[in-house]
Amino acid sequence: xxxxxxxxxxxxxxxxxxxxxxxxxxxxxxxxxxxxxxxxxxxxxxxxxxxxxxxxxxxxxxxxxxxxxxxxxxxxxxxxxxxxxxxxxxxxxxxxxxxxxxxxxxxxxxxxxxxxxxxxxxxxxxxxxxxxxxxxxxxxxxxxxxxxxxxxxxxxxxxxxxxxxxxxxxxxxxxxxxxxxxxxxxxxxxxxxxxxxxxxxxxxxxxxxxxxxxxxxxxxxxxxxxxxxxxxxxxxxxxxxxxxxxxx
Amino acid sequence: xxxxxxxxxxxxxxxxxxxxxxxxxxxxxxxxxxxxxxxxxxxxxxxxxxxxxxxxxxxxxxxxxxxxxxxxxxxxxxxxxxxxxxxxxxxxxxxxxxxxxxxxxxxxxxxxxxxxxxxxxxxxxxxxxxxxxxxxxxxxxxxxxxxxxxxxxxxxxxxxxxxxxxxxxxxxxxxxxxxxxxxxxxxxxxxxxxxxxxxxxxxxxxxxxxxxxxxxxxxxxxxxxxxxxx
Numbered sequence: 001x002x003x004x005x006x007x008x009x010x011x012x013x014x015x016x017x018x019x020x021x022x023x024x025x026x027x028x029x030x031x032x033x034x035x036x037x038x039x040x041x042x043x044x045x046x047x048x049x050x051x052x053x054x055x056x057x058x059x060x061x062x063x064x065x066x067x068x069x070x071x072x073x074x075x076x077x078x079x080x081x082x083x084x085x086x087x088x089x090x091x092x093x094x095x096x097x098x099x100x101x102x103x104x105x106x107x108x109x110x111x112x113x114x115x116x117x118x119x120x121x122x123x124x125x126x127x128x129x130x131x132x133x134x135x136x137x138x139x140x141x142x143x144x145x146x147x148x149x150x151x152x153x154x155x156x157x158x159x160x161x162x163x164x165x166x167x168x169x170x171x172x173x174x175x176x177x178x179x180x181x182x183x184x185x186x187x188x189x190x191x192x193x194x195x196x197x198x199x200x201x202x203x204x205x206x207x208x209x210x211x212x213x214x215x216x217x218x219x220x221x222x223x224x225x226x227x228x229x230x231x232x233x234x235x236x237x238x239x240x241x242x243x244x245x246x247x248x
Numbered sequence: 249x250x251x252x253x254x255x256x257x258x259x260x261x262x263x264x265x266x267x268x269x270x271x272x273x274x275x276x277x278x279x280x281x282x283x284x285x286x287x288x289x290x291x292x293x294x295x296x297x298x299x300x301x302x303x304x305x306x307x308x309x310x311x312x313x314x315x316x317x318x319x320x321x322x323x324x325x326x327x328x329x330x331x332x333x334x335x336x337x338x339x340x341x342x343x344x345x346x347x348x349x350x351x352x353x354x355x356x357x358x359x360x361x362x363x364x365x366x367x368x369x370x371x372x373x374x375x376x377x378x379x380x381x382x383x384x385x386x387x388x389x390x391x392x393x394x395x396x397x398x399x400x401x402x403x404x405x406x407x408x409x410x411x412x413x414x415x416x417x418x419x420x421x422x423x424x425x426x427x428x429x430x431x432x433x434x435x436x437x438x439x440x441x442x443x444x445x446x447x448x449x450x451x452x453x454x455x456x457x458x459x460x461x462x463x464x465x466x467x468x469x470x471x472x473x474x475x476x477x478x
Contacts, residue, residue: 042327050417207420240319247322248415 035243043243182206209246260472265348268339269469271331276450278328283443285321288314293440297431306437329411336404352388353397359390392456399449403442410439 035043183204205212261269291313292305299305301313343349358364368391388396412418413425413435429435457465467473 039323039327042323042330045330046326050415053418053421205416207417209416240316241323242319247326248417 039241043247046247047243047245209248212246261469262348263472264338264342266469266472268335268342271335272339275328275332275335276446278324279332280443280447282321282324282328285317286325287440288312288321289318293437294433295430295437296433297426299433299436307440333408340400353393353400355390355393356387359387359393365390395449395452399446403446403449406442407439407446410435410442414439 183206203212203214287309288311290299290301291309291311292299293307293309294303295306343353368389372391409425410429412422413429413432419425419432425435426432429438
């Protein structure tokens with residue numbers, strides 16, 4: 001299913017790039033975040049090519065993902081703990097995040113298992129499932145970044161630009177949320193996750209840019225649409241022109 | 249027969265060469281502009297796997313940090329990268345299977361003699377050009393051929409591969425890219441340095457056109473009528 005979707009998208013993207021006169025919006029998924037103009041064409045082509053070559057492994061098939069992560073973790077600095085531990089018993093995603101926040105033990109859970117269960121419970125959801133991940137900026141105690149001239153975390157910079165209220169919101173497509181390389185981490189290198197790394201619980205999306213790996217999670221929701229979030233593209237950086245899947 | 253024709257008359261450029269040349273040139277210009285815009289978000293380069301605003305850079309560029317330009321920069325970079333990749337693929341396939349790579353770009357045996365290469369290099373260093381040796385030789389000179397081949401065979405693939413290594417989605421699926429370049433930040437540094445070499449190539453390329461009958465050469469690449477100095 002995924003492969004045929006990707007092939008179709010690749011064809012759509014490829015033919016769209018070829019047709020110079022065609023500068024319309026390209027829906028990446030029916031009812032999903034769309035993007036008009038000529039950048040919509042290249043965005044679609046990039047997205048489709050990624051999906052084509054980076055095929056989605058079956059949910060729970062963590063062997064390849066684990067191997068990849070092992071390759072990525074050359075030294076302690078890159079390790080993000082164990083991968084794909086057995087599922088927890090908590091019924092809902094929101095409750096899962098809150099439970100982890102309270103527990104704060106060193107371990108890693110596989111979001112894929114959570115979302116897969118959610119998708120099974122809502123079969124008609126499966127194609128539109130997204131995880132909305134909300135981080136609470138009040139606990140953001142990261143030190144200021146000196147070389148960019150940002151003195152406080154609240155200062156104007158792309159990563160902190162106009163949060164929705166006091167919230168930072170990230171969106172993932174079900175493809176990315178269900179991927180075995182997408183993890184919720186509440187531990188690192190055999191210890192509790194440090195505050196600097198997003199304690200008590202953070203998201204780690206290995207396959208997207210760093211700003212998609214939200215820290216300080218407070219809740220996770222599966223939503224049917226991203227309307228109203230980040231210019232309708234469900235990204236806190238879409239104001240800058242980033243596409244919903246980070247564009248890379 | 250073809251040998252004699254190549255030597256005595258400039259054969260001109262077929263349409264697919266002219267189209268991919270100008271499309272590629274425009275896309276390369278857009279890539280340079282948007283690449284600088286992206287670079288401004290973090291105008292320092294690192295060797296290895298990690299790097300950030302706070303960590304010491306391997307190369308610290310004397311550029312202002314500006315994180316507001318990365319959005320449009322990235323969009324334009326990807327759009328023009330796609331255009332250049334598609335144009336480049338068309339060019340590569342056509343020139344390999346159409347014989348242009350062998351006929352026009354690969355140095356011939358007499359051009360590969362060390363003495364010939366040295367004399368060419370000496371002539372160029374004295375800004376004398378290579379036409380002095382034989383005015384009827386309308387082939388690309390050996391240095392020109394080697395420069396074109398370096399761009400097509402080495403630099404262009406290097407740019408694509410280091411660019412892909414900067415994509416978390418691609419490296420999560422193909423971590424071999426990290427092994428190839430020694431990390432994402434090394435790949436970014438190689439991407440930048442290769443871009444500098446490509447830019448230097450373009451500067452020399454344009455300079456050589458301007459220094460050698462620019463009207464005829466530009467007309468040749470625009471219209472395909474390549475008969476120089478009639």
